[in-house]
Amino acid sequence: MTTPPPVIVYIDDEPLLCSVFQRILEGSGASVVTFTDPEHALAYVGSHPIAVVVCDYRMPMISGLDVLARVEASVPFILISGDIAIASLVARNPRVTHFLYKPFQPETLLALLGPYLPPSTAGG
């Protein structure tokens, strides 16, 4: 029995973005789980080996930074937001591995995720 490959966790309250990135990332050979509810995502992250978390900043109930605070420090964290005003907030947080402005092109996210994708497809 082998351990399942580490997964990419994608969190955004927008269901369509979740479903389309599930398809895009899976197309690159990664294992992906998406969540529209950050609480469900946190429950999952706490009990599974995680390659990287991709999370939207502006969501109902809790923000992307609230999610970050509750994720283990060793897990890489990519924060996404269209909100320019939070840039300084993010800059001061060493836990944010990458910050991505919305709207972004799928290629940009794929490039950032390169190190976490299976070697067979990386750079392809």
Added chain:
Amino acid sequence: MKVAIGGEDGLQVLREVLRTLPVAAALFDRDMRYLAHNEGWLPAHGEPAGRDLVGLMHYDVLPIRDEWREVHRRCLAGGTEDRGEDFFVRADGQREHLRWKVAPWRRPDGEIAGVIIYVERITEQVETQHRLAERESMISDLFDQSPVGLNLCSMEGLWIKSNPAFLDIIGYTQEEADGGLSYWQLTPRKYDADEMTQLEHLRTRRRYGPYEKEFIRKDGRLVPVRLNGFLVEREGKAYIWSLIEDLTTQRALEGRLEEERIKAIHASKLAMMGQMAASFAHEINNPLGIIDAFAFTLENAIAAHDAAHIDAAIAAIRDATARAGKIVHGLRKFARARDEVAQVQIATVVDDAMDLCRARIRTHGVQLEVAVETSASVRGHAIELSQVVVNLLNNAFDAVADAPSKWIRLSAVDRPDVVVILVEDSGSGVAADLDADVFRPFFTTKPVGAGTGLGLSISRSIVESHGGTLRLDRSVPHTRFLVELPR
């Protein structure tokens, strides 16, 4: 039968004649020594009666000025003189007005033996006349110099008297105005009903006005005026006095002020939208991200002939485009300059405000409850009213940002005569001593750059221009702003 009077009899007769004369009179010899005088003589010169002056010199008894002494000399030489109105300065300096006549009297042989002087004191009459003339000139000055137009007309509207200020307002000359011009010729027909109301006031209260209307000037231009007037009666006939103020300057000033007010409202709205820009960007960024990501997947799906995903992607792209379009449409609608006055549904006002605020409020755990329980409409500017609601929601959002429990309640309910819009939030509330301050221009408790401090002051101005009130309701422990608009 011939009656001859002479000697003692003659003197007695003379005294009787003097006594019964209706005017003061005195008889003098050639040296102006009193031979006789009546009771009225001294009082006519402002002196008490009772003294007997016979044998005294006229000039010793009264301060007779040189001019009169000349008259006496001329009369002793045979002349007769009189004055209809003259004055006499009394010993105490007071001036008496007199009418007098001086004539010589002769002996039987024809020689001039002295003069007889008749005097009538007319001080009161002259003073009354002067007072009347003074009043007349005062009134005519007032009439001519008044900056307020004055006009007397008959009950039929025919003009009888117009002052220069009024002629200036209507642009006619005095001759034209006095030559049969009538009130009705200068009044646009649209005021017919109002005119009847004012005439009714004249009949019942004997006054009319203040009444604002327009006159048609000679050049055809309409001039806005305010009228006040009252009824007067002259020789049994009724007339109307009217006071006419030209409102042209006032109207222009009001127009400019209103223009400035509208500009301030618009500027404040744009500033508010600037502060909300981040949430608008977020609302548009999400659809853009969806469009781009689905387009990205289409390439592979087409190559793989994945018809199901192609359909799904096209549907998602169209849906996202529609979503972004709706936001842009809402923004464009809100950013428009002032809309026309119309009957505005309160529900629409709330909906339009929600369209803009939803993005901002649907973040970070703010519970928003909206309850519109009215179908009422008010007369006014829809966008301005939405602006008030957006402003209150924005403030509420800022207030709950750091609160432990975050909720905002927006409700609209009917009350007698008014419709009420309430915006409540769970924020820390407005400090007790800031009740009046929060409505002052440029007052803000938000950090620099986060607020213009104009929101509530502009909102209050908007609500008041709709005949309503905007206030802070202190009857609840949390923050509650209350907009009341007349239905």
